[in-house]
Amino acid sequence: MKTHSELGNPVHIAMSLIGGRWKGEILFQLMDHGMLRFAEMQRLIPGISQKMLTRQLRALEHDGLVRRLVYPQVPPKVEYSLTDTGRTLQPVLTALRDWGKDHGAPRVGKILSAENPLSGETPNPE
Amino acid sequence: MKTHSELGNPVHIAMSLIGGRWKGEILFQLMDHGMLRFAEMQRLIPGISQKMLTRQLRALEHDGLVRRLVYPQVPPKVEYSLTDTGRTLQPVLTALRDWGKDHGAPRVGKILSAENPLSGETPNPE
DNA sequence: CCGTATCCGAGCCGATACTG
DNA sequence: CAGTATCGGCTCGGATACGG
Numbered sequence: 001m002k003t004h005s006e007l008g009n010p011v012h013i014a015m016s017l018i019g020g021r022w023k024g025e026i027l028f029q030l031m032d033h034g035m036l037r038f039a040e041m042q043r044l045i046p047g048i049s050q051k052m053l054t055r056q057l058r059a060l061e062h063d064g065l066v067r068r069l070v071y072p073q074v075p076p077k078v079e080y081s082l083t084d085t086g087r088t089l090q091p092v093l094t095a096l097r098d099w100g101k102d103h104g105a106p107r108v109g110k111i112l113s114a115e116n117p118l119s120g121e122t123p124n125p126e
Numbered sequence: 127m128k129t130h131s132e133l134g135n136p137v138h139i140a141m142s143l144i145g146g147r148w149k150g151e152i153l154f155q156l157m158d159h160g161m162l163r164f165a166e167m168q169r170l171i172p173g174i175s176q177k178m179l180t181r182q183l184r185a186l187e188h189d190g191l192v193r194r195l196v197y198p199q200v201p202p203k204v205e206y207s208l209t210d211t212g213r214t215l216q217p218v219l220t221a222l223r224d225w226g227k228d229h230g231a232p233r234v235g236k237i238l239s240a241e242n243p244l245s246g247e248t249p250n251p252e
Numbered sequence: 253c254c255g256t257a258t259c260c261g262a263g264c265c266g267a268t269a270c271t272g
Numbered sequence: 273c274a275g276t277a278t279c280g281g282c283t284c285g286g287a288t289a290c291g292g
């Protein structure tokens with residue numbers, strides 16, 4: 001019995017599946033290219049390390065969003081692609097990205113300038 | 127020179143603003159009720175602690191998504207509401223929630239059964 | 253080429269107790 | 273009522289090194 005974490009909330013469920021630093025970017029690349037090898041993704045996603053790419057890929061695979069195809073060769077060859085379920089994320093991720101472009105970017109790291117200058121205002125309560 | 131954290135990715139930007147365990151739920155409650163006091167939100171969001179509610183609310187306020195209205199009374203009274211920017215998140219969060227309801231719920235915690243039984247398949251490469 | 257293993261700091265998150 | 277303080281566990285994420 002868990003004292004908490006009821007996890008009945010769809011928003012949080014989606015978040016736990018596609019949230020984090022890299023998952024969104026990974027999914028986008030797979031949407032664009034359809035099929036990618038490990039090294040290709042690393043080239044397409046600057047800044048990501050092998051560890052994180054592997055970990056996130058494994059998580060996505062575990063959650064049934066990404067398919068992993070291993071070719072038993074030497075040198076090894078692994079191809080990643082979206083599952084059917086993974087593809088259903090496209091509108092969601094697009095919505096996320098569009099919002100980020102419109103509203104997130106200007107205010108990330110640099111605070112607002114002249115839109116909401118007051119914080120913790122003190123009105124006259126009746 | 128930053129060796130990493132390019133942060134030019136809109137998906138990640140949006141994630142950093144609305145991601146996490148509670149922010150989505152908080153924003154949904156504010157969308158529904160328009161204006162909420164601290165204790166009300168705690169009642170509406172089962173499982174959340176004062177600490178997390180405070181912290182997430184502060185973060186949302188810092189990012190310009192939530193407005194905080196303090197009445198200098200005793201006992202204290204604080205009202206939270208969405209800013210104009212915060213309201214623009216509605217379609218995004220709705221998309222997230224809808225996806226979570228459709229695809230996330232059945233496979234969270236319990237793995238797939240007969241949709242993608244193979245993981246790490248071994249095709250005949252050429 | 254495609255990973256694992258290890259170390260490390262930072263932040264998230266929950267539980268509990270305390271305060272103006 | 274609306275927080276803050278403190279603790280501890282866990283995960284995230286980066287750096288580096290090693291392995292099949």
